Amino acid sequence: DMMKDLLGLRELEKKLEADLGVKKVIVVAGNSDQDNWVKREMGRACISELKRIIEPEDVVAVMGGTTLAAVAEMMQPDPKIKKAVFVPARGGLGEQVENQANTISAELASRAGAQYRLLHVPDQISEEAYSSLVLEPSVKDILKLIQSACTVIHGIGDAKTMAKRRDSVNSFIDKLNREEAVAEAFGYYFNRSGELIHKQRTIGLQLDDLGEHKSVISVAGGSSKAEAIAAYMKYRPSDVLITDEAAAESLLNIR
Ligand code: BG6
Numbered sequence: 001d002m003m004k005d006l007l008g009l010r011e012l013e014k015k016l017e018a019d020l021g022v023k024k025v026i027v028v029a030g031n032s033d034q035d036n037w038v039k040r041e042m043g044r045a046c047i048s049e050l051k052r053i054i055e056p057e058d059v060v061a062v063m064g065g066t067t068l069a070a071v072a073e074m075m076q077p078d079p080k081i082k083k084a085v086f087v088p089a090r091g092g093l094g095e096q097v098e099n100q101a102n103t104i105s106a107e108l109a110s111r112a113g114a115q116y117r118l119l120h121v122p123d124q125i126s127e128e129a130y131s132s133l134v135l136e137p138s139v140k141d142i143l144k145l146i147q148s149a150c151t152v153i154h155g156i157g158d159a160k161t162m163a164k165r166r167d168s169v170n171s172f173i174d175k176l177n178r179e180e181a182v183a184e185a186f187g188y189y190f191n192r193s194g195e196l197i198h199k200q201r202t203i204g205l206q207l208d209d210l211g212e213h214k215s216v217i218s219v220a221g222g223s224s225k226a227e228a229i230a231a232y233m234k235y236r237p238s239d240v241l242i243t244d245e246a247a248a249e250s251l252l253n254i255r
Pocket of ligand 1 (some may be wrong): 063064066067068093155156157158184185186187188
């Protein structure tokens with residue numbers, strides 16, 4: 001029955017909080033590998049968590065992906081945050097338009113009735129282009145805004161899935177295999193122990209910017225992501241992890 005199911009999910013949450021060292025874990029029913037509605041349920045949980053912590057004029061930085069797109073879908077109008085600003089956390093990392101951080105921050109803002117700013121950066125950017133781009137006044141302005149974000153919302157991916165989705169070259173896929181990459185978040189790749197293996201160059205938030213003063217909400221589910229979630233939480237335990245039952249159960253098995 002429903003009471004028993006809810007108790008089961010609460011128990012999973014408590015166990016994961018202890019195991020992963022994450023302050024707050026929210027587990028929704030189902031498996032997002034199989035059912036798309038589960039991503040929207042994680043999205044719903046993410047929006048209510050965001051609304052609980054957000055201040056009226058906060059800056060919220062978001063990443064891309066299909067999970068974050070489902071988060072944006074669940075946003076509802078909210079006059080309290082009409083002055084809040086949604087921004088992409090980082091520049092282009094190779095996604096279809098609907099799954100790009102820019103699109104998702106605009107979507108969140110327009111559904112909430114809040115503000116947004118875009119960051120235009122090509123996906124693959126050379127060292128030279130990178131250093132001149134960050135000097136552009138308009139880019140500088142938005143970078144400052146991004147740095148000031150107090151809340152960051154992001155997805156986590158399986159390393160190989162993400163490398164393929166980004167059309168990475170074979171030599172890079174070989175490197176990920178050799179170094180046993182299992183997780184990807186923010187364009188960074190990690191091994192099972194949560195060690196950083198590769199950084200994709202783009203402007204915006206860098207991993208080192210995720211200090212203690214920023215509240216980080218990670219949203220990732222499906223049993224296929226269990227290893228990735230475990231690895232990333234070793235690198236930087238999030239303030240809030242929103243996941244699903246299938247990922248939660250597999251997570252408890254691999255630890
Ligand atoms: C990407 C982010 O847009 O989405 C990645 O850049 C993240 O850091 C990924 O891992 C997650 O995608 P999805 O579709 O599995 O939610």
